[in-house]
C-alpha cells in the first residue's frame with residue numbers, strides 16, 4: 308500500500324498557486340497534514356480524491372498513475388470533505404443507505420456494514436433521529452461513517468475538527484486513531500493538538516509548499532534547546548513580543564509566564580523548557596517567513 312505524490316502543482320485561475328512542487332510518499336499510518344488557512348491542504352485532498360486535476364506532477368497508488376486511471380484510487384478511497392453536508396430530514400441509517408447506493412455497494416452488504424459503522428462511530432443510539440437535529444460532532448461522525456462504508460485503504464479527512472467543542476474534538480481524534488490500522492489516513496488540520504494525538508507522521512505545508520516532513524519525534528527534536536520559559540512583569544510583554552516568537556503566555560497575579568521559541572536564551576532568568584509540537588510548528592512557520600512572527 309503506497310501513495311506517491313511527485314512534484315504536484317496546482318494553478319488556479321488568476322495565477323493563484325494552490326500547490327507548488329509538492330512531493331510526499333506515504334504508507335500505512337496517520338499523516339497529519341498541518342498548515343494555516345490557505346496553505347493548500349484542501350487543494351491536495353481534492354486532487355487525491357480525483358475531484359481536481361493537478362496542473363503539473365503525478366500521483367500513483369501502488370505504482371499506478373491516478374490521472375490515467377482514477378478508478379484505481381476511487382475504489383480504495385474514503386473522503387470526508389471540509390464542507391460535508393447531510394440531508395437534514397434523513398436519519399442516520401437512511402443517509403448511510405443512500406450513500407452506500409451512490410457508492411455502488413450492494414444493499415444487503417450495506418445493511419450489516421451500516422450497523423457495524425454506527426457502533427464504531429458511537430451513534431447506534433441516535434440512528435433513527437433526523438440528522439438535522441445532530442450536533443456538529445455527531446454530523447462529523449456520520450461523515451466518517453459514510454467515508455468508511457467501502458472499508459477504504461485510503462481515508463482522507465479535511466479539517467474534521469473545525470467547529471467541534473473540546474469534548475467532541477477529543478472523541479473524534481480517538482476515533483481516527485482507532486481507525487488507522489492497515490490503511491493510510493490523511494488528516495488535514497490547522498490545529499496542532501489534532502495531529503499531536505493521532506499522527507504517525509506530520510507534513511507541514513504553507514503557501515502550497517512542503518515546509519517539513521516529520522515523525523512526531525523528529526518534529527520535537529527539531530526544536531530541542533530553542534524553547535524557553537521566563538516570568539516577566541506584564542508591562543514588559545509587548546517589548547518581548549517585538550523581539551521574540553512567543554508560543555504562549557499565562558497571566559499570573561505577579562506577572563506573566565511566557566514561553567519563548569528562540570535560538571538564543573531570551574534573558575538571564577529564562578530556563579530551557581521541554582519542546583511541544585506547537586512550539587515546533589510556530590518556529591517552522593516563522594522561519595519560513597524569514598524570522599519572528
Ligand SMILES: Nc1ncnc2c1ncn2[C@@H]1O[C@H](COP(=O)(O)OP(=O)(O)OP(=O)(O)O)[C@@H](O)[C@H]1O
Nearest residue numbers: 319320323324325343344345346347348349350351
Ligand atoms: N477554486 C479556486 N479558485 C481559485 N483559488 C483557489 C481555489 N481553491 C483554492 N484556491 C486558493 O488556493 C490556495 C490554497 O487553498 P486551499 O483551500 O487548498 O487551502 P487550505 O489549506 O485548505 O485552507 P483552508 O483551511 O482555509 O481551506 C489559497 O490561496 C486559495 O485562495
